[in-house]
Amino acid sequence: MGSVTEEFRIIIAGGGIAGLATAIALRAPNRQITVLERSRMLGEVGALISLQPNATKIVSQWGIDKFLEQAEPMPDRAFRIFNLEGKMVREMRLETDMFGADRMLYHRQDLHKGLLDAATSPELPGPPAVVRTASAVASCDPDAGTVTLQSGETLEADLIVGADGIHSAIRAAVLGEERSAIPTGISAYRLLIPIENLQNIDNLPEKMIDTSGRSSEGTTTMIMGHDKRVIMGPGRGGKVFGVVALVPDEKMNETSSTASWVEAGSRQKLMESYADFPAWLREIFARAPDIALWQLRDIDPLPTWTKGRAILVGDAAHAMLPTQGQGASQSVEDAEALQAFFRQQHAGGRPSATEVASALRAVVAARYERASLIQLYSRQQARPATDSKASNTVTLDPAQFMKYNCDYHGAEEWLARQQAKQ
Structure with a gap:
């Protein structure tokens, strides 16, 4: 697949959690990964965030535990619901053996720093990612594989990943129209x-x-x-x-x-x-x-996440409400799917446009239904405020949906499981 004499050039628009997770997942010999971040990356917003068991399993497979340990993560052992009288009306335990990993609680700044350190560390396989700050993306040509910055500079890549969040600049190029949050x-x-x-x-x-x-x-x-x-x-x-x-x-x-x-x-x-x-x-x-x-x-589910050499991940593809705590975890799942379907490229070599487009279609096939359903359920859980906006209903109860969310072992296994049901 491709020539082994040329580097596989990857541009990731966005240096948040989705972008850095993707940079880690795609690291491999003979790859050049550039992360374009609009801010000066002086510090992430102060807030707490979780990685659910479905994501914790993945990041552990990446071999970055030592980077994340510095973030003082805490395993979350239960989800408890109280009424206004202060009575606990439901408790759902979250033990490691339930889903093969823990739900981990982080301060967002600490998780971001851990991922940044891992993405740019010389200790992981492949060349470290290069992070360019103050590099806001203005436009993208998915077929040509080019990204133009607001400064006017144009960059070329074999693969462009739009990890630039809910206000994504890559999304309009992929869809051919604006889809605002x-x-x-x-x-x-x-x-x-x-x-x-x-x-x-x-x-x-x-x-x-x-x-x-x-x-x-x-x-x-x-x-x-x-x-x-x-x-x-x-x-x-x-x-x-x-x-x-x-x-x-x-x-x-x-x-x-x-x-x-x-x-x-x-x-x-x-x-x-x-x-x-x-x-x-x-x-x-x-x-x-x-x-x-x-x-x-x-955002409502998009008609597609990919065009030509470009793909959307994270909030750019499927921004969702925080009611299921799955936003960051779905970004990690997206990154793992890209890793899985570009795995045959680990020997090095620059893929053709046809090979990139084929791999990206496989990523979407493995991720679209699952991410869209979690997105829908996150919106549904916010009712009654969004009740009038919901066009359909997910019938799983919270415990069932927790199993759906967390009993996940990677894109290839998930795709095989879905195909076996057909």
């Missing part, structure tokens, strides 16, 4: 609280928060009531506690009109939105150093 009817307040700030909260329900700051394991908690929900969990080895509070847009007491993660939110307005929730929950809100607010947006 759409508001989903929900806004989210994001709080990151030092664990020492959460001591001595009156009437805090048992099993809600471990305030010792010494726990090596975590638990994710959701409080549901009326048409709102709050998801909480620990990070950085138990030293911080992350909170996401979801509010239907029509019930907001302030305007949320952007998808920016750094827009400031009002503590007073958050308190007003949760005025009918228990005092212990509002006390948690009160102890946050600052509050961010963003309007949750996703």
